[in-house]
Amino acid sequence: MARCQCGGDGCNCVVQAGDGTTVTGSGSVVNPYVVSAFTDCAGVRGCLSAGPGITFDQASGAIGADVSTTPGNNLVIDGDGLFVPTGAATVQTGCGLVGDGSGSAPVAVNSQSWPFTCDLEAAGGGVYCGTDDVLYSDPPVRQSFQQASVNVVPASPVAVPSASTVVRTLDLTVTNPDPCRSANAIVMRQIDVQFDLPANGGAAGAGINSDEVQYMRNSGSTATTAWHNQNVVLHNFTVPAGGSIVVSLDLTMARGAGGATWNNAQLVTRAWLFSNPT
Structure with missing residues (x-):
């Protein structure tokens, strides 16, 4: 130096x-x-x-691997270090699914061929995921039969009125058991009234909700007793999903003449309900 x-x-x-x-x-x-x-x-x-991908603690000076918490990440840290389990790039499928999630075998629904002649996209139902992570199909079609009846027997024969008169009313509450769809209800109203018709002009008529469905006049010289005729009328109604409607059957009588009386009346209301996909 x-x-x-x-x-x-x-x-x-x-x-x-x-x-x-x-x-x-x-x-x-x-x-x-x-x-x-x-x-x-x-x-x-x-x-x-x-x-x-790196963690660092300023206080301790420790440096580590930062493993992402994004769903689908299979990287873990075990006793030997970073580890990706064998097959982590694929999935195991269960009932209704096929494939392992790889490029050559993507996960897909294990569907069947459409067996009907109608168009799948136009007529096919749906598949839905519930809050319990279970798949559900469209609710099943429901049907129901409901009925009400009454047999009216007066203590003694009753004169048939000359003007249209409601003699007895039968109500049937028709309830749709389907909570999802409205139902088509086919309702049958039926009456059967027995009349005693004196000779030479005894006459009587009966109807369903003011619609006269039977009339008889005895023009002979001998009295007619216990004459009757069963009559049926069909109607259709729409019942809302889970709802009810009241169907009334009014037995009316009219055109009584010549001392005609009635002694028995049977009223029946029946309903067939069908809930169908719209």
Whole structure:
């Protein structure tokens, strides 16, 4: 070190330690300067930070792998390090599904061929996912039969009125058992009235809801007793999903003449309900 006027066993150069360094020795051949540098972990941590896939704890200095929590990620950390289980890139399918999720075997519904002559897209039903993560199909079609009847037997024969008169009313509450769809209801109203018709002009008529369905006049010379005729009328109604309607059958009588009386009346109302996909 000529510029420091070094020679022999001495040197006039001054070497001073800076931050993080130490200087030992006198600069002689047998005792040269030794410059050492040192930093501790705390000094290095400020230069480090976490990044994608890496975690870093400034307090402890621990560096680790940052495993994504995004659903579908199969990477785990076990006792040996990072680990992806065998087959993690595929899935195991259960009932109704095929494929393993790979490019050559994507997961698909294990469907059947449409066996009907109608168009699938136009007539096919639906498949739905419930809040319990179970698949459900369209609700089943429901049908129902409901009936009400009454047999009216007066204590003694009753004169048939000349003007249209409601003699008895039978109500049937028709309830749709389908909570999902409206129902078509076919309703049958039926009456059967027995009349006693005196000779030479005894006459009587009966009807369903003011619609006269039977009439008889005895023009003979002998009385007719217990004459009757069963009559049926059909109607259709729509019953809302889970709802009810009241169907009334009014037995009316009219055109009584010649002392005609009635002694028995049977009223029946029947309903057939069918809920069908719209």
